[in-house]
Every structure is written in structure tokens, then in C-alpha cells.
Amino acid sequence: DIQMTQSPSSLSASIGERVTITCRASQDISSYLNWYQQKPGKAPKLLIYATSTLQSGVPSRFSGSGSGTDFTLIISDLQPEDFATYYCQQSYSTPHTFGGGTKVEI
């Protein structure tokens, strides 16, 4: 199975800041990388798929980049509603494993 490692596991940030979350795959996954946002007690929400394609309705302050084994989610101009936990997921091969999550806190 492909292992997904996210860093950091948690971070503190302020409103208006730029936040960077990284995700590393244990092998080359090309561009088959998705990002989800999850708030407490809620189901995850798809933010970005195929590394950099924004899901419909997701604000443009979210962006993704990378290829191969190293990927990045950037939140520019952090907003109050962005405080949540973020997960990456590879869809290169089943099982489509998730990363361990990054909690973004104030």
C-alpha cells in the first residue's frame, strides 16, 4: 500500500496568514492527489483533486501543487472558517490511502 505522510500534524496561524501543508507519498503517484477539509463532527469536504483542480464552490485562496511524491496545499489569506483538519489522499492505486491529517488552529 502507498503510505501518505503529512506535515506538520498541527499548526497555529492567524487570520490573513498564508498556510502551507505538505503531503509526501511513499512512491510516485503522478498527480493523483486529493485534499479534503474536515471540521469537528462533520464529514470531510473535497477541496482539491488531481493535485491542483479546485472543486466547484471552493474559494480560490486554496491551491495545490506538486507531482510524483511531494505535494503542497496552500491557503492564502487564512479565514476564520478555514480552521479545520486537512487530509491528503492518493488515488493512484487502491487502497486510496489518506494522510494522517493536519490540524490548523488559531
Place this chain on the structure above:
Amino acid sequence: QITLKESGPTLVKPTQTLTLTCTFSGFSLNSNGVGVGWIRQPPGKALEWLAVIYWNDDKRYSSSLMSRLTITKDTSKNQVVFTMTNMDPVDTATYFCAHSPPRGSSRRFDYWGQGTLVTVSS
């Protein structure tokens, strides 16, 4: 509008079999490329991908849990049934079902159910 909802027991005993049903609307599992998956999340922990079934009855499972899992579909009822045998307290988690659109550029889950918390305890 796509919606999904999980249903099933909230409490199961160790060694029992868990059966969960995902009832969905707004799409058909007969449509080319569409899938429905199951994902779980133990309290305070990360998401874990469990299984997916596609429109053509292709089924994929978690490697570590494969021997305990079964996923089936009933397209006439718009339902996907997920079973996990030999339940253990470590299987206590919120179980989600989710819609996977035709692959396009990447397999993904774009619509999720609200999740159902399953507790394993005697």
C-alpha cells in the same frame, strides 16, 4: 442534488458482524464510472479508506481488512451494503459512505454522507 445517508446499528458486540447500508439519491450506480466508497474515522483519529464499489461491480478493499470486508450494491434500491466481520473494540469509529464521480482526472469522493458512529462493546 446528490445525497447519501448511512444506516445501521450504533452498537455491536465483539465478534459480531457489522452491516451498514448507504442509501443514496441524485445519481445512479449504473452510470459509467460512478462508484460508492466507505471510509471510517476512529474518535480523534485520521480517516481510513475501507472499500469502494464501481458501476461495473468492480470492488476494491483495504489490504489490511480485506478478509473481513464485503461491499455489494443494489442499483434498484439505490443502496450499497457494507459488512465487516469479527468486530473488535478497535473498530469503534464513525463510518462514512461517499460518492465517487467518473474518474476524469482523479478518483475522489465529492459527496459524503453524514456518517454513523458505531461502537463495539460487550
